Amino acid sequence: MADRTIIETEFIKAYDDYSDAIFRYCYYRVFDRERAKDIVQEAYCRTWKYVSAGKKIDNMRAFIYRTANNIIIDESRKKKSSSLDQIMEKGFTPSVDIREKTENYFFGKEILQLVKSLEEKYREVIILKYVEDLSTKEISLILNETENNIYVRLNRGLQKIKKIVGSQESLSNQES
Amino acid sequence: MSIEKDLKQYKEQFKKEALTSDEKRAIRLNIISYMHKNPLEDAHVYSGMGGFLGLFSSKTPLLKYASVLVLVVAILGSSFGVSYAAHKSLPGEFLYPVKTSINEKVLSWTAQSPKEKADFYIKLAQTRLQEVEKAATKGKLHAKAKTQAENSFTVAVGNAENYMGVVGKENALARAQLQGSLESVLNAHEVVLDALAAKNSGPEVAEFTETIRAKKKLISQERRKIQAELFAKGDMNSLKINAESQLKEAKKALEKANIVLKNKKPSLSAGTYITAQENMGAAANIVSQGEGHLEDAKYSQALELLQKGKQTADEVDMNVTSAAQLQLDMQLPKVQSYTNSETEINIDTIK
Numbered sequence: 001m002a003d004r005t006i007i008e009t010e011f012i013k014a015y016d017d018y019s020d021a022i023f024r025y026c027y028y029r030v031f032d033r034e035r036a037k038d039i040v041q042e043a044y045c046r047t048w049k050y051v052s053a054g055k056k057i058d059n060m061r062a063f064i065y066r067t068a069n070n071i072i073i074d075e076s077r078k079k080k081s082s083s084l085d086q087i088m089e090k091g092f093t094p095s096v097d098i099r100e101k102t103e104n105y106f107f108g109k110e111i112l113q114l115v116k117s118l119e120e121k122y123r124e125v126i127i128l129k130y131v132e133d134l135s136t137k138e139i140s141l142i143l144n145e146t147e148n149n150i151y152v153r154l155n156r157g158l159q160k161i162k163k164i165v166g167s168q169e170s171l172s173n174q175e176s
Numbered sequence: 177m178s179i180e181k182d183l184k185q186y187k188e189q190f191k192k193e194a195l196t197s198d199e200k201r202a203i204r205l206n207i208i209s210y211m212h213k214n215p216l217e218d219a220h221v222y223s224g225m226g227g228f229l230g231l232f233s234s235k236t237p238l239l240k241y242a243s244v245l246v247l248v249v250a251i252l253g254s255s256f257g258v259s260y261a262a263h264k265s266l267p268g269e270f271l272y273p274v275k276t277s278i279n280e281k282v283l284s285w286t287a288q289s290p291k292e293k294a295d296f297y298i299k300l301a302q303t304r305l306q307e308v309e310k311a312a313t314k315g316k317l318h319a320k321a322k323t324q325a326e327n328s329f330t331v332a333v334g335n336a337e338n339y340m341g342v343v344g345k346e347n348a349l350a351r352a353q354l355q356g357s358l359e360s361v362l363n364a365h366e367v368v369l370d371a372l373a374a375k376n377s378g379p380e381v382a383e384f385t386e387t388i389r390a391k392k393k394l395i396s397q398e399r400r401k402i403q404a405e406l407f408a409k410g411d412m413n414s415l416k417i418n419a420e421s422q423l424k425e426a427k428k429a430l431e432k433a434n435i436v437l438k439n440k441k442p443s444l445s446a447g448t449y450i451t452a453q454e455n456m457g458a459a460a461n462i463v464s465q466g467e468g469h470l471e472d473a474k475y476s477q478a479l480e481l482l483q484k485g486k487q488t489a490d491e492v493d494m495n496v497t498s499a500a501q502l503q504l505d506m507q508l509p510k511v512q513s514y515t516n517s518e519t520e521i522n523i524d525t526i527k
Contacts, residue, residue: 004215009327011211012327015203019195024190040203
């Protein structure tokens with residue numbers, strides 16, 4: 001009877017310790033604060049359901065991230081068809097118009113905008129690695145991919161940022 | 177400058193996107209509520225020593241060491257001395273987990289029916305609040321103790337709500353009355369904790385009080401909704417039976433609170449005593465008005481007033497008990513007497 005309280009207390013502690021980071025991760029995936037809050041709650045509830053069924057979790061933090069990630073993927077799959085229809089009708093415009101940015105790339109706000117403009121598969125690994133300080137191994141557990149794949153995605157993501165910055169700088173030089 | 181370095185340097189910019197403390201608390205409460213609606217399966221929890229010992233292989237150090245602690249405590253707990261010592265422990269202390277997970281579990285077996293179980297957990301929620309008040313008074317409510325107390329409090333309230341739900345399937349009014357009792361506990365201790373927070377007992381007291389306020393709001397909303405639906409339905413026979421039962425409860429509460437107030441008078445400050453006495457007068461008046469409505473067969477109004485009268489008396493009882501125990505000079509909220517109107521029931525506390 002004693003371990004029930006311990007398991008419950010440990011689970012609540014996992015909420016107290018990781019919920020801020022998981023909220024940020026969700027927010028930078030969906031860019032909708034209310035939705036991100038719902039995903040955090042849903043991720044913890046699903047994790048608890050797993051725990052309550054007597055299943056063992058070795059790395060609680062990675063497990064909750066992964067659950068949140070799965071919820072986001074499920075939702076985006078559901079929305080994909082309708083989004084594609086909209087794009088077909090209206091045409092595609094990137095959310096961040098990088099041509100408007102001609103200087104100060106290296107200030108936090110600019111970096112944030114650059115990361116926001118990245119494709120999701122690069123954005124998620126960069127946020128987990130450089131904002132949340134997770135190891136490549138933990139990221140691989142969260143995203144259910146090999147460490148090698150994560151490493152490649154991180155490097156490609158960084159290359160893409162460099163490329164955007166490079167094109168911005170040359171555009172800026174031409175204008176001046 | 178490399179992009180990696182920029183990302184690391186400006187990560188604080190990213191971290192500005194965060195949950196507010198209110199948002200975090202609200203989600204926390206929802207998760208705890210979900211946990212109590214979906215408890216650990218018995219096969220998992222009571223899987224015998226094999227399942228229990230499985231925890232020792234946990235890769236989570238906290239879980240591993242907590243398991244060792246609980247095993248040691250369980251062995252020691254077989255002796256009465258440890259169990260008795262645990263009974264007096266406060267959040268953050270070594271024996272507190274024995275108290276909340278072993279002693280009280282055994283005590284819960286003494287309650288049989290769902291109503292008795294609900295009553296037991298409401299009293300347990302009150303015990304949790306009294307422990308927080310004692311710990312805060314002794315300057316021992318540090319962050320870890322607060323978290324431990326908050327979790328135990330939430331577990332007690334969650335269990336009470338579960339059993340109230342069971343009671344409600346048979347008798348929705350009885351459920352609303354139990355919710356009223358829980359509300360009284362939360363109201364009374366909110367006042368005590370506010371007084372402690374005003375004495376600079378640290379941020380933990382104020383944070384804990386916020387948890388109580390959030391919970392109280394939810395319970396109060398639910399109770400009002402249930403009562404409004406039942407009053408609208410107008411099952412006169414059921415309303416009459418419940419109003420008669422509530423009248424007996426209210427009179428008992430008045431009698432008990434008056435005795436407590438008289439006994440605790442020497443330990444109370446003049447301000448606390450005078451307001452408590454005035455509130456008891458208001459409670460007696462409200463109960464009397466409720467009794468009048470009952471005689472006139474206005475059962476909805478009678479029920480509402482009798483519940484309010486009982487809650488007021490219970491809150492005075494709890495407030496003066498805490499004030500005397502903690503030697504605390506409290507500003508009790510004054511309770512306004514019922515204004516005799518047939519169409520409008522308007523009883524509010526004036527802070």
